[in-house]
Amino acid sequence: MRSILGWMNGSTDKGGAAPSSQTKARPAHANGGDVKLDYTSESITTATLAQMATTADPRFKQIMEAAVRHLHAFAREVNLTPGEWIKGIDFLTRVGQKCTPARQEVILLSDTLGLSTLINTMHDKTAVEEATHSSLLGPFFREDPPKYKAGEQISLRDASDEMVLWGKVTDVKGRPLPNAIVSVWQTATDGRYDMQADDDTMDCRGEFSTDANGDYLIRSVRPNFYSIPMDGPVGEMITAQRRHGNRPAHIHFLIGAPGHREMVTALHIADDPHIMDDVVFGAHGDLIAGIKMDQPGCPVPGVNSIKFNFALSVESEADKKCGRVGADPSKIGATAI
Numbered sequence: 001m002r003s004i005l006g007w008m009n010g011s012t013d014k015g016g017a018a019p020s021s022q023t024k025a026r027p028a029h030a031n032g033g034d035v036k037l038d039y040t041s042e043s044i045t046t047a048t049l050a051q052m053a054t055t056a057d058p059r060f061k062q063i064m065e066a067a068v069r070h071l072h073a074f075a076r077e078v079n080l081t082p083g084e085w086i087k088g089i090d091f092l093t094r095v096g097q098k099c100t101p102a103r104q105e106v107i108l109l110s111d112t113l114g115l116s117t118l119i120n121t122m123h124d125k126t127a128v129e130e131a132t133h134s135s136l137l138g139p140f141f142r143e144d145p146p147k148y149k150a151g152e153q154i155s156l157r158d159a160s161d162e163m164v165l166w167g168k169v170t171d172v173k174g175r176p177l178p179n180a181i182v183s184v185w186q187t188a189t190d191g192r193y194d195m196q197a198d199d200d201t202m203d204c205r206g207e208f209s210t211d212a213n214g215d216y217l218i219r220s221v222r223p224n225f226y227s228i229p230m231d232g233p234v235g236e237m238i239t240a241q242r243r244h245g246n247r248p249a250h251i252h253f254l255i256g257a258p259g260h261r262e263m264v265t266a267l268h269i270a271d272d273p274h275i276m277d278d279v280v281f282g283a284h285g286d287l288i289a290g291i292k293m294d295q296p297g298c299p300v301p302g303v304n305s306i307k308f309n310f311a312l313s314v315e316s317e318a319d320k321k322c323g324r325v326g327a328d329p330s331k332i333g334a335t336a337i
């Protein structure tokens with residue numbers, strides 16, 4: 001077994017860090033006894049990993065070991081100063097403090113750093129079959145939305161710029177999935193979610209189900225592009241990076257059918273000015289849709305509509321445990337490790 005003093009002094013055996021070429025001789029004025037516990041910028045990583053080696057859960061161990069290796073490598077790469085370290089601590093502290101049951105600044109940080117889309121992209125690759133791609137659940141998802149019948153309007157305050165969402169939910173071979181649950185949420189025409197209003201009314205969101213032919217029909221309004229909340233630390237970061245902070249207009253979907261992988265996705269409006277530079281990278285691939293008037297076959301004539309067919313993969317055992325990239329903000333913050 002490797003001696004504790006060995007890795008603390010930067011010596012290596014298999015897998016250990018090489019002694020730093022920048023290690024300096026112990027200065028004459030140094031205090032201390034005979035035992036040397038000098039960490040180098042490399043051996044501190046080895047020491048940390050060794051102390052964490054007793055972690056019981058193998059997946060937690062794998063994740064934390066990688067987190068330490070990459071975190072230490074990041075600090076070495078940028079030669080992080082004490083002042084920059086405390087500035088980062090201050091930033092992350094304020095990100096947490098900004099969170100409320102209706103606002104999730106940590107998810108917003110993940111989204112704007114591209115991490116959420118990275119997780120979704122990796123998640124899509126693990127599907128048993130190639131289905132409609134994932135997009136962000138985002139920070140404005142709420143559990144238990146109102147339940148509606150096919151064709152009912154979800155915009156309660158202002159339905160002046162009406163639009164219809166319609167199409168099928170199928171498996172990847174195009175076979176209809178009857179009784180699939182289709183949850184939808186979006187901004188009102190002013191670009192604001194109900195959670196950003198002054199009351200608790202659930203607006204511009206609802207739960208529908210497909211009919212015997214796998215068809216869904218939702219009456220809504222044209223969503224608008226919007227700025228992410230800029231009055232918090234994430235907004236400060238976006239401003240410092242000279243990014244505009246806007247998302248193209250979009251409609252979120254959460255679709256579930258027995259035996260099939262749950263789908264978290266969103267449709268982004270094709271002619272939106274921010275379709276190419278979404279601040280959270282949600283608009284991509286097959287998730288860009290056009291709003292068209294009088295589409296052939298539209299169940300509601302004479303209105304703007306989006307026709308979109310969603311294809312769901314069959315569900316694997318792993319899918320049952322993988323969770324979502326996001327959650328209702330009111331449900332986050334109470335789970336222990």
Ligand SMILES: [Fe+2]
Nearest residue numbers: 138140250252
């Ligand atoms: Fe959104």
